[in-house]
Amino acid sequence: VPIQGPVFTRNMSHPLAMSMPAKESRDVPTLALKEPPSHHPEYAALCKAWCFFEASYRGGAAYKSAKDADGKDVFVQHELESPTGAERRKRLACYRNYCRPTCDKFAAYVFTSSHIGRSDEPAFLEWSNDVTGYGTPLEEFIRQASLYSTILGRWFTLADTTKNADRTTVAQVKAAGDRMLLAHLHPSR
Numbered sequence: 161v162p163i164q165g166p167v168f169t170r171n172m173s174h175p176l177a178m179s180m181p182a183k184e185s186r187d188v189p190t191l192a193l194k195e196p197p198s199h200h201p202e203y204a205a206l207c208k209a210w211c212f213f214e215a216s217y218r219g220g221a222a223y224k225s226a227k228d229a230d231g232k233d234v235f236v237q238h239e240l241e242s243p244t245g246a247e248r249r250k251r252l253a254c255y256r257n258y259c260r261p262t263c264d265k266f267a268a269y270v271f272t273s274s275h276i277g278r279s280d281e282p283a284f285l286e287w288s289n290d291v292t293g294y295g296t297p298l299e300e301f302i303r304q305a306s307l308y309s310t311i312l313g314r315w316f317t318l319a320d321t322t323k324n325a326d327r328t329t330v331a332q333v334k335a336a337g338d339r340m341l342l343a344h345l346h347p348s349r
Contacts, residue, residue, distance in 0.1 A: 203347075210312050210347060217311045219257030224250055259311075267307040271299070291342045301342055308344070316345035 208231050215226035215234070224235045235253065237246040279285065288298035309315035323338040 206347070213312050216257075216259045217263060219255065219260060223255060223257070224253060263307060263310045266310055267303065270306055271303050287339060291340075293341050301344075305344060308346075312347060314347050316347060318343040318345050
């Protein structure tokens with residue numbers, strides 16, 4: 161499931177930043193973000209599991225080449241099987257993927273009715289139509305976060321602002337066009 165919108169950090173090459181496709185040459189505000197830790201606190205223990213969960217969700221050929229949560233190959237060569245025979249069996253193997261439909265169905269059920277962002281406040285309505293700076297509405301952003309938390313067991317969202325220390329009053333913030341932005345943070349980044 162491709163994430164729509166940015167995954168912000170101060171330095172987009174930082175390990176916590178997910179790779180994002182290049183957008184148009186328009187400027188997107190840079191967030192005032194303190195340098196985060198290089199990895200999630202449980203990264204070493206959980207990275208293999210997160211990779212396996214994603215491979216299980218995606219299915220297909222990548223799943224057959226994946227490692228399980230213990231770091232062992234998902235596709236196992238039989239004891240007396242030749243390497244050529246194992247490659248052929250791997251190529252022809254077809255696994256039914258129940259992870260993707262289960263996660264997708266659960267996420268769709270959670271969002272059967274639109275109940276996110278109900279407010280008459282004009283500023284909130286304007287912000288909720290573009291919470292990332294790339295045109296992602298609040299409901300779609302939360303839908304993506306919910307789906308990924310179902311797949312991985314956890315998901316992180318960064319909330320930050322384009323406001324800097326020079327602008328302290330509401331009038332200065334409004335005049336500068338500062339706003340709050342949300343970004344997805346993959347737990348393994």
